[in-house]
Amino acid sequence: MLYPLKFNAVFKDYIWxxxxxxxxxKRLPEGIVxxxxxxxxxxDGVSTVANGSYEGLPLPGLVKKLGRKLIGCELPDSALEKFPLLVKLIDAxxxxxxxxxxxxxxxxxxENGELGKNEMWYIISAKxxxxxxYxxxxxxxxxxxxxxxxxNKIEACLKYIEVFPGDFLNIPAGLVHAIGEGIVLAEIQQTSNTTYRLYDYNRTDKNGNKRTLHIEKALDVIDFDGAGRKEKYQGLSIKIAESCYKTYKIANKYFCVELYDINGTIEENADGSRFCLYVFIEGEGRIEYQGGAEYxxxxxSVLIPAFMGGYHIRGNLKALKSYVPDLNKNVLEPLENAGYSKEDIFKNVSGLE
Structure with missing residues (x-):
């Protein structure tokens, strides 16, 4: 039986x-997380299932075992070879x-066949x-x-923006970026760990060594033509049940991210086309599916297998839902059917421009 999958987190102890x-x-190990x-x-950090009959199985093994039952019938074969999305929380x-x-x-x-790295950020908290x-x-x-x-005067060449809890930011490949201190965020990205460091404030690690920079490769990939792009987008909302809404925030060929604001009960369907991921950012509730419920x-964070079937989410909570979209079927058509024009959509949903 397929069910909502939870995972054991992999913690990283970077110096910041x-x-x-x-x-x-979160129950944390000692020291910096x-x-x-x-x-x-x-x-570089493989999740293992934390609940149900697949408990203890690494995610790559689960993909191999379940195949398209997990991934979905509408995603390309490459999604079976490399699970396409990675979810992180970051404490800067x-x-x-x-x-x-x-x-x-x-x-x-x-990078030896590694994927590129397009990502997005949701600001959970910010001092x-x-x-x-950006x-x-x-x-x-x-x-x-x-x-x-x-x-060593790079800082004068950069654009700084103030951020607040609830902000969404699209971080396409080629965009120079850095998270500032005092920010906790959720990151949804391609499955990649390729980062080209340009500047690290002359810091040293616990052994007194400066971290490696990757200047030549960084200069190769920076999108200098895109300078001055819009940072924050409002998104477009659709009512999905009484006192329950979803807002399309970011959509591109790699992922779509929707903000779910649930005060009651919504009905969803894992119809076999594609898996989805939820990151619960406020509140509490439960996912009810055929065969049980998961608090x-x-x-x-939870992975919903593509062929899990119908399910309900009940409670008072906010969540980020992400998936690999068919942009016409999953984004443009639902928004147009809700009464939004193409102009509205491209103006308010980041990543489509």
Whole structure:
């Protein structure tokens, strides 16, 4: 029987982390915890099932065992070979390095067949005045940026934006970015761990060593033509039940992310087309499916197998739902059917432009 799958988190102790995941109900190991890989099939941090009959099975083994029953019949064969999405929580107790990620083609050639890394962020909490780096400053060229890097004066070439709880940000490959201190966020991304570091504030690790930079590759992949792009999008909402709404926030060929605001009961259907992931960011409730129910609360993540069938989510909670979309079928058509024009959709849903 297929059921909502929970996983044991994989914790990372990078130097900029803290202890803020405790506020999300996480039971942490001692010391710094920077990232919690919630659902991951990447070799750098493989999730294992934490509940039900598949408890203890690593996610790659589950994909191999269940195949399209888990992944879905409408995703390409590549999704069976590499589970396409990875979910993280990030605790930026200190600022992260300034970095950029490659697209698929560049990563395949230069990173031994690794996927590129398109990602998105949802700001769970942010201290007053918290900022992050989003893009290079308008007017910065590859030549001027390379010169600034050489002189260790990169910060003047970057665009800083203030963020608040509830903000969504699309981070496409090629976008220079960095999370600032005092921010806890959820990240949904392609299954990749390829990061090109440009600047790390001259920090050293616990052994006194500076972290490796990847200047040449970073300059290869930065999207200098996209400087000045819009950062935050409102999203478009659809009523799905009494006092329950979903808002389409970010949609591209790699993932769609919707914000579910549930105050009551909604009905969903895993119809065999594709799996989906939920990250529960506020409140508590339960997922009721044929054969049982699974309690969910803030800080937990769940994978819904593609062929699980109909299910209900009951409670008072907010969640991020993500999946690999057919953009016409899963995004454009539902929004147009709800009365939104194409102009509205492209103006308000990030990633479609």
């Amino acid at each position: 982390g803290g202890r803020n995941f405790q506020k999300l109900g 920077a990232e919690s890989w919630e659902i991951s099939c990447h070799p 107790n200190d600022k992260l390095s300034v970095q950029v990620h490659p697209e698929d083609q560049y990563a395949a050639v230069n 007053p005045g918290a900022k992050l780096i 893009d290079i400053a308008p007017g910065v060229t590859k030549a001027s940026f390379a010169k600034a890097v050489g002189k 969910v609360s803030q800080g937990q």
